[in-house]
Amino acid sequence: AQKVTQAQTEISVVEKEDVTLDCVYETRDTTYYLFWYKQPPSGELVFLIRRNSFDEQNEISGRYSWNFQKSTSSFNFTITASQVVDSAVYFCALSEVQGAQKLVFGQGTRLTINP
Amino acid sequence: GAGVSQSPRYKVAKRGQDVALRCDPISGHVSLFWYQQALGQGPEFLTYFQNEAQLDKSGLPSDRFFAERPEGSVSTLKIQRTQQEDSAVYLCASSWRGNEKLFFGSGTQLSVL
Numbered sequence: 001a002q003k004v005t006q007a008q009t010e011i012s013v014v015e016k017e018d019v020t021l022d023c024v025y026e027t028r029d030t031t032y033y034l035f036w037y038k039q040p041p042s043g044e045l046v047f048l049i050r051r052n053s054f055d056e057q058n059e060i061s062g063r064y065s066w067n068f069q070k071s072t073s074s075f076n077f078t079i080t081a082s083q084v085v086d087s088a089v090y091f092c093a094l095s096e097v098q099g100a101q102k103l104v105f106g107q108g109t110r111l112t113i114n115p
Numbered sequence: 116g117a118g119v120s121q122s123p124r125y126k127v128a129k130r131g132q133d134v135a136l137r138c139d140p141i142s143g144h145v146s147l148f149w150y151q152q153a154l155g156q157g158p159e160f161l162t163y164f165q166n167e168a169q170l171d172k173s174g175l176p177s178d179r180f181f182a183e184r185p186e187g188s189v190s191t192l193k194i195q196r197t198q199q200e201d202s203a204v205y206l207c208a209s210s211w212r213g214n215e216k217l218f219f220g221s222g223t224q225l226s227v228l
Contacts, residue, residue, distance in 0.1 A: 004157075033214065035214075037219075042221055043204065043221040043222045044118075044119075044206075044219045044220060044221045044222070045158070045206070045208075045217075045219040046219075047216050047217060047218070050214070050215065050216065091157050091158075093157075095214050099170075099171065100148075100160075100163035100170055100171035101213045101214040102148065102160040102163060102171065102174070102214075103148075103150075103158070103160065103214060103217075104160070105157030105158050105159070106157050107155075107156055107157050108155075108156070108157050
């Protein structure tokens with residue numbers, strides 16, 4: 001069965017600090033997708049990234065970067081120079097490649113950026 | 116529309132009542148998903164549609180839960196004889212295909228008293 005673990009329930013940092021959100025996953029599939037979503041107080045989940053299990057290259061998008069390490073089954077997310085607007089709950093998720101491609105989410109990490 | 120629209124935003128039901136939750140996906144999106152999110156938890160998959168076909172309903176918790184998408188656009192999630200454990204936020208998401216980039220609605224917060 002697929003499982004996603006986000007061990008950090010809550011993180012609080014001061015603005016401009018860098019922060020890393022951890023994500024560890026379990027799956028028996030050899031191919032799969034990994035995701036990060038942001039959930040602001042308004043409630044809708046906002047897509048950040050989807051990564052295919054074949055692609056282990058790290059990715060950077062502005063202040064966001066993702067470190068995918070298949071050897072440790074981790075897909076960590078780093079925000080550089082954090083801003084107050086980054087405050088939200090962040091979810092890591094995993095899905096199969098075939099079928100419905102339903103997402104299996106972690107429990108989420110509540111990130112608070114203090115001014 | 117510009118995004119995925121869900122209604123109502125909030126619903127309070129007495130235990131035993133039936134409720135219907137509506138989802139208007141982005142126009143043209145083929146795939147539609149329903150997820151249930153309990154307080155402080157990550158969303159959990161309920162069911163998946165490709166156009167009007169319900170291809171996966173493995174996440175529906177009981178036969179009290181029923182979803183439909185008769186014309187391949189608007190979808191309704193119906194819960195019969197609601198119970199307290201049904202209290203959660205119900206999220207709808209749509210995409211052009213699969214989970215390539217899912218667009219989520221703001222959800223319907225259901226409270227069963």
